[in-house]
Amino acid sequence: MKNKIRILSTKKLLLNQKQFLLNANFCLLEADFIKIDFHKNKIESKYDYLIFTSQNALNNILTNENWKKLKEKKCFCVGKKTKTILEQNGFDVVESFDYAEELASFLIDKYSSNTYTFFSGNLRQDTLPVALQQANIIFEEKQVYRTDLTPVKIESKVDGILFFSPSGVKSYLKENTITNQVCFCIGTTTAKELEKTTKNVVIANQPTVENTIIQCINYFNQKNTN
Structure with missing residues (x-):
């Protein structure tokens, strides 16, 4: 060149x-x-499964003092690296997908009677929560990090x-x-x-x-x- x-x-x-x-x-x-700021609030889940669509959400969970209690629950996630980090830290990943659309379709088809805790950020896409709502699937969303634009x-x-x-x-x-x-x-x-x-x-x-x-x-x- x-x-x-x-x-x-x-x-x-x-x-x-x-x-x-x-x-x-x-x-x-x-x-x-962009800049990522982690929330330091206590992390809990009262539902059947955990959902991670962001490495940032997972990284914040792993800094929380009570994160090991969450390992009692199985997970669904988006991203190969997110899956790897979850498994390296002792979480049981049921399925992982490349995109939230694929995860939403799978949950609606196979796991619609279960309940979920979805860990997210303030600028997350609407894809997953809207799909779950429309399918009448019970879930709670916990915002665990904030994304700020830093042009x-x-x-x-x-x-x-x-x-x-x-x-x-x-x-x-x-x-x-x-x-x-x-x-x-x-x-x-x-x-x-x-x-x-x-x-x-x-x-x-x-x-x-x-x-x-x-x-x-x-x-x-x-x-x-x-």
């Missing part, structure tokens, strides 16, 4: 995640466009942007515009938020940070070989 591809990540990446881009000879800019003005020109949540998209657009940059999304929910602004959207094959990065690398490598 004559000129290095310049990529902006809308959250700070782990060292091994950065290495994918650096090994591909890309330039990386990164900034945290950053990006002065440098970039070729591609990595997005990992709808809130990250909203935060980016508060101080920046999207013109001809290619936007790489961790999943369909993030893509839907972006598609209000641009059609230059590539969605990861799997909803992970690593796969989002790989899609970005593959896109530009293919573009430069054509």
Whole structure:
């Protein structure tokens, strides 16, 4: 490549995640466009099963002094990494899914007579709770973390942007515009938020940070070989 591809990540990446881009000879800019604040209230559940659709919700639970009592209950979750963290901490995961839509359909089809505690954040999508309500499934929602937008003005020109949540998209657009940059999304929910602004959207094959990065690398490598 004559000129290095310049990529902006809308959250700070782990060292091994950065290495994918650096090994591909890309330039990386990164900034945290959202901030997560954990609630410190006591965590309890009076229902049959636990639901986690966010690693942030789970990470907060694990900092709570009485979280081990929750291990008596089985879980449903969204995300392979969330499932791994749950199992590493002794939770019994009945099923995991890539998206909340898939989880909602499964619960409605297979577990509609059970009750649930859903751990969430303030900017969570409506997908799961609305589906459960419409199916008359009993659940309680406990908000255990808060997402705040922390916009950053990006002065440098970039070729591609990595997005990992709808809130990250909203935060980016508060101080920046999207013109001809290619936007790489961790999943369909993030893509839907972006598609209000641009059609230059590539969605990861799997909803992970690593796969989002790989899609970005593959896109530009293919573009430069054509």
